Amino acid sequence: MLTPAFVGRRLLGLVVTLLVASVVIFGSLYLSPGDPAALLAGGSTPNPEALAQIRADFHLNDPFWSQYWHWLSGLLQGDLGRSVVFRSDVVDLLASRVVTSLMLVVYAATLIIVIGVGLGSLAALRGGRISTAVTVVTTIGMAAPTFVAAIVFVWLFSTQLGWFPIYGSGSGLVDRLWHLTLPAVALSLTWIAYVSRITRSAVSAELESEHVVTATSRGLPRRSIVRHHVMRNAAAPVLTISGLTVAGLFAGTAVAEQAFGVNGIGALLIDCAAKQDLAVVQVIAMFMVAAFVVINTVVDVISAALDPRLVASAVDA
Amino acid sequence: MSAAQLAARGRPDVIRRAASIGPLYVFCGVVCLALIVVAVVGPWIAPHDPTRTDVIEVFAGSSPTHLLGTDDTGRDILSRLIVGTRVSLAGPALVVLLSTVLGVAVAVTAAWLGGWVDAALSRVVDILFAFPGLILAVVAVALFGTGFVSPVVALSIAYVPVVARVLRSAAIKERNLPYIAALRVQGASGWSICFKHLVPNLMPLVVAQAAVSFGYAMLDLAAISYLGLGIQPPSPDWGVMVAEGQPSIINGYPQQSLYAGLLVVVAVVAFNLVGERVAQRFETAGAR
Numbered sequence A: 001m002l003t004p005a006f007v008g009r010r011l012l013g014l015v016v017t018l019l020v021a022s023v024v025i026f027g028s029l030y031l032s033p034g035d036p037a038a039l040l041a042g043g044s045t046p047n048p049e050a051l052a053q054i055r056a057d058f059h060l061n062d063p064f065w066s067q068y069w070h071w072l073s074g075l076l077q078g079d080l081g082r083s084v085v086f087r088s089d090v091v092d093l094l095a096s097r098v099v100t101s102l103m104l105v106v107y108a109a110t111l112i113i114v115i116g117v118g119l120g121s122l123a124a125l126r127g128g129r130i131s132t133a134v135t136v137v138t139t140i141g142m143a144a145p146t147f148v149a150a151i152v153f154v155w156l157f158s159t160q161l162g163w164f165p166i167y168g169s170g171s172g173l174v175d176r177l178w179h180l181t182l183p184a185v186a187l188s189l190t191w192i193a194y195v196s197r198i199t200r201s202a203v204s205a206e207l208e209s210e211h212v213v214t215a216t217s218r219g220l221p222r223r224s225i226v227r228h229h230v231m232r233n234a235a236a237p238v239l240t241i242s243g244l245t246v247a248g249l250f251a252g253t254a255v256a257e258q259a260f261g262v263n264g265i266g267a268l269l270i271d272c273a274a275k276q277d278l279a280v281v282q283v284i285a286m287f288m289v290a291a292f293v294v295i296n297t298v299v300d301v302i303s304a305a306l307d308p309r310l311v312a313s314a315v316d317a
Numbered sequence B: 001m002s003a004a005q006l007a008a009r010g011r012p013d014v015i016r017r018a019a020s021i022g023p024l025y026v027f028c029g030v031v032c033l034a035l036i037v038v039a040v041v042g043p044w045i046a047p048h049d050p051t052r053t054d055v056i057e058v059f060a061g062s063s064p065t066h067l068l069g070t071d072d073t074g075r076d077i078l079s080r081l082i083v084g085t086r087v088s089l090a091g092p093a094l095v096v097l098l099s100t101v102l103g104v105a106v107a108v109t110a111a112w113l114g115g116w117v118d119a120a121l122s123r124v125v126d127i128l129f130a131f132p133g134l135i136l137a138v139v140a141v142a143l144f145g146t147g148f149v150s151p152v153v154a155l156s157i158a159y160v161p162v163v164a165r166v167l168r169s170a171a172i173k174e175r176n177l178p179y180i181a182a183l184r185v186q187g188a189s190g191w192s193i194c195f196k197h198l199v200p201n202l203m204p205l206v207v208a209q210a211a212v213s214f215g216y217a218m219l220d221l222a223a224i225s226y227l228g229l230g231i232q233p234p235s236p237d238w239g240v241m242v243a244e245g246q247p248s249i250i251n252g253y254p255q256q257s258l259y260a261g262l263l264v265v266v267a268v269v270a271f272n273l274v275g276e277r278v279a280q281r282f283e284t285a286g287a288r
Helices: A004-030 A036-040 A048-057 A064-076 A090-126 A128-142 A146-161 A173-207 A210-217 A222-260 A265-274 A278-306 A309-316 B003-008 B013-021 B023-045 B077-113 B115-128 B133-144 B149-175 B178-185 B190-226 B238-249 B255-287
Strands: none
Touching: A004 A036, A004 A064, A004 A278, A004 B115, A004 B133, A036 A048, A036 A278, A064 A278, A090 A128, A090 A173, A090 A222, A090 A265, A090 A278, A128 A173, A146 A173, A146 A222, A146 B190, A146 B238, A146 B255, A173 A222, A210 A222, A222 A265, A222 A278, A222 B133, A222 B190, A265 A278, A265 B133, A278 B133, B023 B077, B023 B255, B077 B115, B077 B149, B077 B190, B077 B238, B077 B255, B115 B149, B133 B149, B133 B190, B149 B190, B178 B190, B190 B238, B190 B255, B238 B255
16 A cells, blocks of 8 residues: 555655755855856956855855755745856746756656557557567667767758758747657657656566466456556556656657757756756756656555565665 | 577588577677777787878778778878777776776675664665766866776766666575575675675676667767777877767768778677677576
8 A cells, every 4th residue: 555654754864865956056156166156257367346246146165054054045035146157147047948948857857758658568568560670679779879860850851851940949839849849859858768668668577477477367358458457557667767868858858859940958067067057957966866866765655555575675774 | 499590500610600609690700800800919910090081182082092081181081980999998898897896896785784773775866867878977077187998987987887886686586595694504604605605696697688779879079089088189089089070971971980880880780689689598596
């Protein structure tokens, strides 16, 4: 059973992980040699007045834990600090871009789950030639990193086909989705292949399991066996892997957005890292780590609800 | 016994062995070896200076002088790929080395000392799992600037939890074996047991982990170079070359990006397949 104790422990683990991660990300400011104020100015060498201003803005003269508390409570209240390099509030930099990146992640996640699970189930249930075809497709997909897929797409669709825009974010919902199609496909290729392999082996394992053989020998219709005994049992591992994959997509947006000139937080993260704009990098890194941890926890809890044996093994461990 | 195996009998040992491994793995092994050789001797076998520009020979197609053509500033693409091999392989090699050393240290310390040390280290490893390698690398670049070192160190740290988690459970199993207790009774110190017996006995698993990680590290580093956070131009690096060639694709000159991208894919696939094969071998050897 999905006990409150299990959910509670997971939530506690989530909060502890996020707190430690936030200390690490904030504390990274003090890892580098030199003056944190100069670092926050983004590698340029500002005059003493500007440095003093930065020290005051970022509370750099306070003790570490007080600075940290100021930063964290700001984050939680939507005050994300100020970018010295862009001369703008981080909230304003992120506001429009978060939506674009979320759309990209949701788009890619949909492709991964629908096509990945679909191909994997098809290969396991049909077998034969379809299975071989899926093996070939997934082998190629597994070997296609986002940035290589991206340049192949840019080449194919810019000079040869011209079906999809290869640059920019677009405006309006339909146009934006249209612009996000190639980035989403490039981002999801490897993971579609991965999820479909996991799905195939999970479904195959269930097909050969004793209870399915028993159900078949009792003459139950195949359709109902597949639905109630095979897919239901294969769902937990497939969900876990898909969830892990989707959780990691936020970090992957950096490459996909950069490659197609999409104006999202991933591209902003790379831009700010290159310009050494630490204030923005810290906020986006925290956001991506948080998204990863939260999605993982949600998936853990859903998997446990689907397969109560997981709760038992988690309690044992 | 299959026909291939029958045919392999009586041939020299090397060929028989190659036949038993399978042609795909042999091919991948040859690709890996060739890449390693090129990485070592690259600067001497490159037909042209990889950084010499030539305003007249811009975007030249394939020709006897420039086998793969030239880029937007007239530099020879083949020479740049050849010279770039060293840095493209050295990065992942360093990541694997560093993460393996750190991971073994964490795993053996946790397994040997147990108790609160184990609990604390396991917690740290759990939390490190929450940081995707790319994010750690980006934060490192924001702190220390772009270049070869920051991404390599950051990725090494990001790979530690994977190594540590697998080896910790193996080390705990090993520690509970009777021979360790026997060594203790004989008065051997913890250090000497760990270094002379525990770690050497874990080596097969360590090698297996390292072999599998190499391809992934290569992919991550190539992506970081592509994003412009790693090695800086004009130094030749495969990831950098993919990025540098991208603006020219729209003008109808996709060569540089496509060749460099293809090379990344071929290298990663070859090292991955060989790595997995090595891992299988060493894991069965480790299981005895």
